[in-house]
Amino acid sequence: MTAASPARPLVSVLESSRELVAPALQDAVRRYLSPRMGQVASYHHGWSDADGRPTGRWGGKLVRPALALLSARAAGHAQEAGVPAAVAVELVHNFSLLHDDIMDDDTKRRGRATAWTVFGVPNALLAGDALLTAATSVLLDSDGADPRSATAWLMTATQRMITGQTADIEFERRGDVTLAECVRMAGDKTGALLSCACSLGAALVGADTALVDRLAAFGEHVGLAFQLVDDLLGIWGDPATTGKAAGADLVARKKSLPVVAALQAASSTELWELYSGEEPLTEAEVARAAALVERDGGRDWALTEAARQIDAARECLAAADVPRAVGVDLAQVASFVVGREF
């Protein structure tokens, strides 16, 4: 599909959508949130520092908004028609980050102190609530052809995301989690919102259900591929590229997808033992755990599954029959989402 297309470079796809979405995102925060909540949200997005001084930065790569704009174009509309969808998806994404950071007790995000450490848990929690509420308002107040369906669709994705986060918390405590459960959890936690991003612009402009469904399925597969790659990076990623410690997920005894896949092997007794301990793993134990995940098939399974998801995404995109240039851009942004080096 990419062969004959006059492909825009990825950077220009992302930049052109950022130029459109970033000001609209800031407008939405100004319009719907109280000044205090706006301050917390601006800090969280990276637009301002803790004292409210502008940083001059957009904050984030805004890949979900880029996908939402492309989905409006996929339905034959100008990307401008997808802006409310792009803004709403990004607001929901940031609602979930604000709340996740509180739940996970995370003190750093994108290299900065998390909002709850700066403004306190109540303000960060309320700012998350305010962003979720604003996301709904942005869509409903838009002049898209079908704001009702689009909003209902975004809420379904949000509910799945909440289900995924709930399962993630539960699974860290349970010893008997199956690989199928983990894959479903990844689909809910990561796939649902990417799926929505890839289809919400189309839903908003009133595209037919078949197109919306195919774009959604495309995004769902992209989301799973992203999670698989992210999990591989959490074990074998280069700290210089990932910004995390070597084997970070193993250090945290995280039941990531490759680990759970390996734990299902008959030979995984030693890995089970390392994961059952309470003491922090030594550097040697982390290296040993990585070797065991590889030996017990977790790495191969994740690589194969990621490739399978990417193939499935490509098939969905082909079946969606979108304008050629849009398909190229969608594939490019999707590759960018998935394709970190590892």
Next chain:
Amino acid sequence: MTAASPARPLVSVLESSRELVAPALQDAVRRYLSPRMGQVASYHHGWSDADGRPTGRWGGKLVRPALALLSARAAGHAQEAGVPAAVAVELVHNFSLLHDDIMDDDTKRRGRATAWTVFGVPNALLAGDALLTAATSVLLDSDGADPRSATAWLMTATQRMITGQTADIEFERRGDVTLAECVRMAGDKTGALLSCACSLGAALVGADTALVDRLAAFGEHVGLAFQLVDDLLGIWGDPATTGKAAGADLVARKKSLPVVAALQAASSTELWELYSGEEPLTEAEVARAAALVERDGGRDWALTEAARQIDAARECLAAADVPRAVGVDLAQVASFVVGREF
């Protein structure tokens, strides 16, 4: 207005709406929430105990849903048409309770352990998120004439509620809060959702804006009257009736409306001093503080203001020109919301 009307007793108004709304509320939780989130929500609502066993109770008085049903009737529809509005308002109310209990570190609600103490902060936080998301879905999936406007209206109220809760947290830390700021905060925190409850059923069935606005204004005044009375009870309420310790708000040095009104008096130096201390107030000091709030005019102001809000509510209801029987029921439920003994 009440003189010639064949008034239903209050208890029958509340019971008939509860019979309609409670099953729909449980259906919504089952339909939109994951089983785990449903468990947390069921516990929080009082439908089940911590192990998921049914309690056989409805949970709560469901006054907001009753008002929402009445607002559908106010627009000339059967109360059944207001059910999605009633469910959505109650879901938003419970979303806010779940999150408020986390923020305020409250361990008891309605005589039971709060959800976060039973299921942990992450699950209670996520259950709140799930209820807010479900509230939107319930309205959008309904077959009301105007689910889009109704949902946008509910989101506006929710955003105001968040603004009010933010201000409440901020005011407890600030020394220079004005009475006007506190009244606005009470309007946002308490008035907004009651206002929405009184008008959302009408908005959902597609009533004209004038009616929706008047019902909303009615609810706004009822909400402020409720808060004023609640604040009076927080100082002079009978512990046997309120279920709280005598002078509970003073013990907590809460800047409730009568206190802030009194603090504005030129003579309030002694009250300021009592409120500036760090040590827990003795029983004698609590009694003295209550006497000072009264001497400095806080009690009279709150009583007068509550009466003024009730009058204003009555005027809005009269101007709304709703069917006589509906007006009687609305006035009865509103009296029940406001009129605790004190």
